[in-house]
Structure formats: C-alpha cells, structure tokens
Amino acid sequence: MNIHEYQAKQIFKEYGVPTPRGIVANTPDEAVEAAKELGGNIWVVKAQIHAGGRGLGGGVKLAKSIDEVRELADQILGMTLVTHQTGPEGKVVHKVYIEEGADIQDELYLGVVLDRAKEMPVIMASTEGGMEIEKVAAETPEKIVKVAIDPAIGFQGFHGRELVFGLGITDKAEQRKFIDFASKLFKIYMDKDVELIEINPLIKTGAGDFLALDGKMGFDDSALYRHPEIEAMRDITEEDPAEREAGEHGLSYVSLDGEIGCMVNGAGLAMGTMDTINYVGGTPANFLDVGGKATAETVAKGFEIILRNPKVKSIFVNIFGGIVRCDRIANGILEATKMVDVKVPVIVRLDGTNAPEAAEILRNANIENVISATDLLDGAKKAVAAAKGEL
Amino acid sequence: MSILVNKDTKVIVQGFTGKEATFHAEQCLAYGTQIVGGVTPNKGGQEHLGKPVFNTVKEAVANTGATVSMIFVPPAFVGDAVMEAADAGIELAVIITEGAPVKDMMYAKAYATKKGMMTIGPNCPGIITAEECKLGIMPGFIFKKGNVGLISKSGTLTYEGANQVVKEGFGITTAVGIGGDPIIGLSYKQLLPMFENDPETEAIVMIGEIGGDLEIQAAQFIKENITKPVVAFIAGQTAPKGKRMGHAGAIVSGSAGTAAEKMAALEAAGVKVVKSPAEIGKAVAEVLANKK
Numbered sequence: 053m054n055i056h057e058y059q060a061k062q063i064f065k066e067y068g069v070p071t072p073r074g075i076v077a078n079t080p081d082e083a084v085e086a087a088k089e090l091g092g093n094i095w096v097v098k099a100q101i102h103a104g105g106r107g108l109g110g111g112v113k114l115a116k117s118i119d120e121v122r123e124l125a126d127q128i129l130g131m132t133l134v135t136h137q138t139g140p141e142g143k144v145v146h147k148v149y150i151e152e153g154a155d156i157q158d159e160l161y162l163g164v165v166l167d168r169a170k171e172m173p174v175i176m177a178s179t180e181g182g183m184e185i186e187k188v189a190a191e192t193p194e195k196i197v198k199v200a201i202d203p204a205i206g207f208q209g210f211h212g213r214e215l216v217f218g219l220g221i222t223d224k225a226e227q228r229k230f231i232d233f234a235s236k237l238f239k240i241y242m243d244k245d246v247e248l249i250e251i252n253p254l255i256k257t258g259a260g261d262f263l264a265l266d267g268k269m270g271f272d273d274s275a276l277y278r279h280p281e282i283e284a285m286r287d288i289t290e291e292d293p294a295e296r297e298a299g300e301h302g303l304s305y306v307s308l309d310g311e312i313g314c315m316v317n318g319a320g321l322a323m324g325t326m327d328t329i330n331y332v333g334g335t336p337a338n339f340l341d342v343g344g345k346a347t348a349e350t351v352a353k354g355f356e357i358i359l360r361n362p363k364v365k366s367i368f369v370n371i372f373g374g375i376v377r378c379d380r381i382a383n384g385i386l387e388a389t390k391m392v393d394v395k396v397p398v399i400v401r402l403d404g405t406n407a408p409e410a411a412e413i414l415r416n417a418n419i420e421n422v423i424s425a426t427d428l429l430d431g432a433k434k435a436v437a438a439a440k441g442e443l
Numbered sequence: 444m445s446i447l448v449n450k451d452t453k454v455i456v457q458g459f460t461g462k463e464a465t466f467h468a469e470q471c472l473a474y475g476t477q478i479v480g481g482v483t484p485n486k487g488g489q490e491h492l493g494k495p496v497f498n499t500v501k502e503a504v505a506n507t508g509a510t511v512s513m514i515f516v517p518p519a520f521v522g523d524a525v526m527e528a529a530d531a532g533i534e535l536a537v538i539i540t541e542g543a544p545v546k547d548m549m550y551a552k553a554y555a556t557k558k559g560m561m562t563i564g565p566n567c568p569g570i571i572t573a574e575e576c577k578l579g580i581m582p583g584f585i586f587k588k589g590n591v592g593l594i595s596k597s598g599t600l601t602y603e604g605a606n607q608v609v610k611e612g613f614g615i616t617t618a619v620g621i622g623g624d625p626i627i628g629l630s631y632k633q634l635l636p637m638f639e640n641d642p643e644t645e646a647i648v649m650i651g652e653i654g655g656d657l658e659i660q661a662a663q664f665i666k667e668n669i670t671k672p673v674v675a676f677i678a679g680q681t682a683p684k685g686k687r688m689g690h691a692g693a694i695v696s697g698s699a700g701t702a703a704e705k706m707a708a709l710e711a712a713g714v715k716v717v718k719s720p721a722e723i724g725k726a727v728a729e730v731l732a733n734k735k
Binding site for chain 2: 166168169171172202203204242245247272274275277278306308316317318319320321323324326327328329330331332336339372373374403404405427428429432
C-alpha cells in the first residue's frame with residue numbers, strides 16, 4: 053500500500069525527521085488558509101497523487117503571493133496529472149499540499165529498500181538528488197552509496213560514517229545531522245514494515261540543515277494488520293476500482309490493454325497464460341488470479357469484472373485443478389454463466405484432478421459459447437481465434 | 444535417489460490441528476509421507492490423524508526424531524514458528540503459509556541460517572519426491588516417478604510443468620516450489636547443485652518469474668557448474684512495469700528483473716528457454732533426446 057507525500061511527512065515528523073512545514077488542502081479556500089497559517093512570502097503548491105514525476109507533469113508550482121496560491125490550487129485541484137509513473141490515462145488530483153518555501157543549496161537522494169540478495173535493508177544515498185534514481189543507477193552508479201544494515205545489529209555509527217564519507221560530506225556538524233536523519237529514516241523503515249521509503253530530493257539548506265523536501269512510502273501489505281494507523285491512511289481514490297473490488301472477493305486483478313480476458317488459478321500460471329496468448333499472436337486484456345478456491349461465486353465475480361472492459365472479445369478460463377477438483381470448477385463455471393450474462397466466447401481449459409469428469413459436464417451442458425480446450429496451448433489458440441471471430 | 448526428502452524422511456507439522464493443515468496433512472499421509480506427529484500449543488498430549496500432538500517443536504523432535512517440519516501456522520506466526528523449528532534442531536522447514544510479513548521472514552531466515560536449518564518457502568506449494576514423500580499442497584497424482592528435477596517459483600506452474608513432463612512419457616525425481624516472496628529459503632542456486640549431484644536426475648526444469656535477480660544468479664551458476672540440460676520458462680513477459688502480479692516479489696523496477704533480461708541470461712548460459720509454459724514438456728523431451 054502506498055501513501056501520499058503529506059502522510060509520509062506526518063510520519064517523518066513523529067520520528068523527528070526534519071521536513072519543511074506544510075498543510076494539506078482539499079479546496080482553494082483551504083489552500084489559502086493553509087498559506088496564511090504557514091506565513092512567509094513564498095509557498096509551494098504540490099499535487100498529492102501516488103506517483104513520481106509530479107513536478108515535470110505540472111503538479112508542483114511555486115506561489116509568491118496568497119492570490120497565486122489560490123490560483124494554483126484552483127488549477128491543480130481536479131486536474132488529471134500525467135507523469136511517467138501514472139500511465140497515459142493519468143491521475144485526478146484531489147488534494148494539494150501547501151508547503152513553506154525552502155532555501156535549497158544542494159539536492160540529495162536518500163532511500164531505504166530491501167536488498168533481496170543480501171536479505172536485509174539497504175540505505176541508498178546519492179548526491180544526485182532531484183533526478184530519477186533509476187537513471188542515476190544506470191548512468192553513474194558510482195554516485196550511489198549503498199549501505200546494507202543487518203537488522204540484528206541495527207543502525208550503527210559505522211553505517212552512518214560510510215554514508216557521509218561516501219557522499220563527501222566533510223563538515224562535522226553536517227555529518228552529525230545527516231547521520232541522525234538517516235538513522236531515523238531507518239527506524240521508520242523497520243518500525244512500520246515499510247517496503248520502500250524514498251526522499252528525493254533531500255535538501256541541504258544554506259544554513260547546513262537537511263530537510264525532506266519530498267517523501268514517498270510504500271508498505272508491506274502482509275504486515276498492515278499490525279499497523280492500523282497506516283491502514284487508516286489508505287486513499288481508495290488512488291486504487292483502480294476494478295482491482296479493489298476484485299481484492300475484496302479474494303481475486304487478484306490487473307487490467308491490461310489487450311482483447312482476451314483471462315481467468316486463471318495461481319499468479320504464475322496467470323502470467324504464463326498471458327505469455328502464451330501473446331506467444332500465439334493474441335493480446336491479454338487482464339491478469340486475474342482466482343486463487344485456490346474457484347467457486348461459482350468467485351468465477352461469476354471474475355466474469356463480471358472482466359466483462360466490464362469493453363475491449364474484451366473472448367475469455368480464456370485456464371484452471372489447473374490440484375486440490376480443487378475440476379468437476380466442481382466446471383459446475384461453478386456453468387452456474388456463473390447463469391449469474392452473469394456472458395456474450396463473448398468462453399474457452400475453458402480444465403486440467404488436473406477429475407479433468408475427464410469436468411469435460412463431460414461441460415459437454416453435456418452444451419452451452420453455445422462455452423468451448424472446451426484440451427491443454428494450455430490449445431486453449432490459448434482457441435481464445436485468440438475466438439477474439440478474431442474465427443472460431 | 445532424489446533430493447532433500449524421501450520415503451524415510453520423518454516429518455512433523457507445525458499448526459497441525461488447524462483446518463488447512465489437517466486437510467493437507469491427511470493428503471500427505473495418504474501419499475505415503477512419514478508424518479510422525481505435529482505441534483499445536485495447548486493441544487499437547489492429544490492425538491490428531493492418528494499421530495501425537497506436542498506443545499513445542501523441541502518436545503516433538505525429542506519424541507519422534509523428526510528432521511523436517513511442514514509449517515501451516517497463520518501468517519502472523521510464521522516468523523516465530525520458523526525460529527522455533529531452527530532452535531529445536533530441525534534440518535529443513537517447508538513453509539506453506541501465504542502472506543507472512545517480509546520483516547518477520549528477514550529475521551527468521553537469518554536465524555535459520557545461523558542454526559544451519561534449510562527453509563523452503565514461504566508462500567509455496569512445498570516439495571515432493573515422486574511416489575515417496577509429499578510435503579505440501581500439490582496434487583500428488585500428477586508427479587510420476589522419473590528423471591526430471593523441477594524448481595519453480597509458482598505453484599500452479601509447477602503442476603503445469605510436471606504434468607507436461609509426465610505426458611511426454613518422462614517423470615519427476617523431486618519438484619520444489621520455492622515461492623515468490625521477496626525473502627525465500629532455498630533457491631535455484633542451492634537446489635541446482637543438489638540435482639546435479641543426484642544420479643537419477645537427468646534434466647532440470649526451472650520456472651521463474653519477473654522481479655528480483657535469482658534467475659540471473661542461477662544463469663551464472665549454471666554456466667559454471669551445471670552439466671545436466673536445463674529447460675527454463677520465465678513468467679511475466681507480458682506483465683506491465685511496476686504492477687504487482689499476485690506475488691509480492693514480482694515487481695519489475697527499471698530494467699532489473701524483467702523477463703527478457705532473465706531469458707537472455709539463461710540462454711547465454713546454454714539453457715533451453717521456452718516462451719510459453721505450454722512448451723516445457725516438448726523442450727524436456729528434446730534435451731533428453733539430444734543427450735542420448
């Protein structure tokens with residue numbers, strides 16, 4: 053689960069990670085109130101969406117008067133912001149964060165992620181703040197300092213020294229401030245079951261202070277049960293409605309651009325099914341994992357969600373029945389076709405436990421647009437042919 | 444021969460009396476697995492599925508001589524259960540549970556390693572040595588005995604792959620579902636040499652997916668150390684960047700961990716890479732024919 057910048061900064065404040073002062077606003081009036089409360093004569097109006105690259109997309113603007121704050125808030129609130137991370141459809145802005153201006157001398161990058169190979173968190177820092185870190189990693193990897201931290205010992209002094217010497221911070225007061233900053237960020241990472249925490253840019257002010265000018269955080273979904281305060285930050289307007297609805301029914305759904313709807317048990321086989329459709333010349337319309345329980349209700353819900361996409365021209369149901377028996381799934385599919393009006397051809401491949409019985413059930417039901425397939429390849433070919441109207 | 448488990452392996456089940464554990468332990472017993480007992484706190488002294496229940500793993504090990512544990516406890520207790528098994532001297536823990544917090548696994552894996560305990564999973568179908576020992580939730584009947592070893596991140600692709608190998612007239616020595624979480628136990632790199640050293644295994648099927656770099660590491664390892672033919676499939680060639688595909692580990696970030704990158708690395712290591720899982724069976728038949 054991801055959260056907004058203003059929410060990340062609330063967490064930073066709780067842990068004493070320095071950030072500029074700021075207030076979130078839902079309307080231009082609230083934005084004006086926020087700017088007045090913050091005081092000063094320069095403010096930043098920042099669109100709050102779960103995606104990077106907001107500045108380039110026109111979602112972060114500088115205001116030099118209260119009138120300008122109102123004007124910019126009015127402009128940004130409700131706009132559809134397109135960045136390299138939102139996809140071409142963009143995201144609608146529902147909130148802006150009004151922040152006091154900061155005296156930027158240097159821009160750095162600081163992040164904490166899991167190093168899968170080392171199986172421990174790694175702090176990444178770079179003097180190349182304000183740029184995409186992926187780009188820095190690709191072009192000038194020597195400019196990224198990586199310090200892996202064994203959670204058994206936690207953040208030690210030497211970790212901090214590796215960071216500041218790696219970044220070339222020589223002033224002793226600045227070294228102390230940066231190490232303190234990084235150690236607090238690491239504590240947040242561990243305490244809150246964070247998946248990714250990124251500050252880009254982390255700025256050094258003219259006075260030699262370090263401030264988190266941005267904040268991006270994602271959390272381990274499996275650990276949210278023990279962080280109700282994080283769960284409370286969920287913004288459902290940021291989630292794809294179809295993906296969310298699927299999740300509520302125990303399905304895992306991701307929409308794609310193609311024409312062939314897929315319903316599969318297991319994430320790996322679901323991806324493998326999409327790959328096979330592609331391999332035989334078709335395009336998958338979605339990823340859908342029905343999980344271990346392919347009941348009539350879950351299959352019906354799956355059909356419903358898949359068919360909401362008007363591009364879908366055929367559906368490929370690919371189930372490898374392990375513990376779940378195929379005959380039960382076949383009955384589930386038949387019931388589901390009664391619950392949901394399925395007009396497109398449905399190609400069904402059931403293999404594994406009781407597969408012959410399942411084929412028999414489908415044959416006897418004799419529903420015109422339900423077509424059996426013998427194996428994965430056969431099913432994919434038939435689904436592609438059906439989508440082209442050639443079956 | 445086989446790897447890791449066989450008909451003589453003595454197994455306990457942690458979370459033994461739970462609903463899922465009961466169902467699957469029953470299936471494992473029917474397959475012939477030597478489940479010698481189980482652990483459920485506060486149910487020690489009872490009998491379940493005709494086997495003794497203990498309060499702690501230490502007691503279970505002391506009374507049964509079990510060396511392997513199959514873990515079915517709920518996600519919030521997986522870290523604890525793995526560390527308890529390691530502390531009790533278990534040699535291999537097979538963690539079936541899905542949805543364990545990554546941080547818990549980070550601590551548990553580090554402790555297991557320190558204690559010399561191997562782990563498989565979490566969030567995996569388990570391990571099966573065909574017609575000898577099934578430890579997990581896979582449908583046993585599709586795994587006919589044979590000469591092909593199988594390592595897979597995905598559950599249903601394990602079944603798909605094994606099924607095709609069997610339909611081509613071959614069979615499986617041992618199949619291991621390693622799971623797709625960010626932190627997992629035994630991976631390709633540890634399992635490949637086991638299959639290389641197993642005299643019965645003549646070919647290896649390796650099924651991976653997008654995210655992480657385990658397959659890249661495996662490719663390097665195969666190039667340098669594996670002489671047996673390897674067939675590989677990487678799921679997620681058509682997955683969009685940055686989207687989660689069910690498994691927490693399968694996130695493509697930047698260029699690292701894409702299917703294309705992994706497929707190229709494996710091909711360069713001499714592995715027969717297929718573009719669809721539907722081609723696994725045929726590819727195995729081909730590499731085994733070439734060998735003879």
